Amino acid sequence: MSQHFIDDDNRQGARQPERFNPDRASRLDDPARFEYLPPAEVAGMLDAPANSKILDFGTGTGTYAIELARLRPDVEVIALDEQPAMLERLQAKPAAASLPNLKPVLASEISGVNGQVDRVLALNVLHELGDEALQSLRALLKPGGAALFIDWNAEVDRPAGPPRDHVYSPAEARARLEQVGFTIELERLFPYHYALRVHAS
Numbered sequence: 001m002s003q004h005f006i007d008d009d010n011r012q013g014a015r016q017p018e019r020f021n022p023d024r025a026s027r028l029d030d031p032a033r034f035e036y037l038p039p040a041e042v043a044g045m046l047d048a049p050a051n052s053k054i055l056d057f058g059t060g061t062g063t064y065a066i067e068l069a070r071l072r073p074d075v076e077v078i079a080l081d082e083q084p085a086m087l088e089r090l091q092a093k094p095a096a097a098s099l100p101n102l103k104p105v106l107a108s109e110i111s112g113v114n115g116q117v118d119r120v121l122a123l124n125v126l127h128e129l130g131d132e133a134l135q136s137l138r139a140l141l142k143p144g145g146a147a148l149f150i151d152w153n154a155e156v157d158r159p160a161g162p163p164r165d166h167v168y169s170p171a172e173a174r175a176r177l178e179q180v181g182f183t184i185e186l187e188r189l190f191p192y193h194y195a196l197r198v199h200a201s
């Protein structure tokens with residue numbers, strides 16, 4: 001399974017196939033993000049069961065994984081990224097060290113969690129995921145589990161995020177997720193993002 005995450009050439013299907021540039025990582029820590037996408041709203045949409053496992057797929061610097069771990073001390077939050085440079089930034093944050101329920105994991109080391117995750121969060125990452133990575137994400141979910149895809153909305157003028165032609169409209173995102181075998185169970189719009197909660201069909 002790890003090959004799905006570490007093969008650079010295997011991003012077929014992604015709207016923006018270029019790997020996220022760690023030089024832009026500081027943008028992920030912009031405090032304005034919490035105004036237009038409040039972590040408590042994300043946690044509410046995830047609706048993780050008590051004592052369950054959330055995996056933040058493409059955690060970056062862990063901005064939201066840290067908040068989820070704070071908001072839900074009963075839940076284990078696995079912060080997954082394919083780039084060691086991103087996880088290093090997460091681990092350098094004092095908050096990360098103080099949260100026993102936060103576990104940074106490199107994507108190449110994730111084997112063994114397949115079918116065991118209650119909730120997957122994929123935040124600002126769907127446009128970067130190739131079809132095989134999406135299938136790998138789907139395989140992480142346990143029966144009855146759900147994934148929450150939140151990404152920049154191509155239909156909205158925004159002060160932040162990738163250019164509009166690098167991301168999906170809500171309808172395009174729905175179609176892509178349905179194509180890889182997800183059923184949409186909830187949809188919501190934030191000022192600059194769409195959010196789609198799905199389960200495996």
Ligand SMILES: C[S@@+](CC[C@H](N)C(=O)[O-])C[C@H]1O[C@@H](n2cnc3c(N)ncnc32)[C@H](O)[C@@H]1O
Nearest residue numbers: 020028058059060081082083086107123124133
């Ligand atoms: C735009 S950043 C978003 C980071 C974070 N979700 C946030 O919103 O702050 C996308 C992140 O996803 C990671 N990523 C992209 N494809 C991935 C994959 N197949 N597996 C794991 N991480 C991935 C990138 O390395 C990058 O850190």
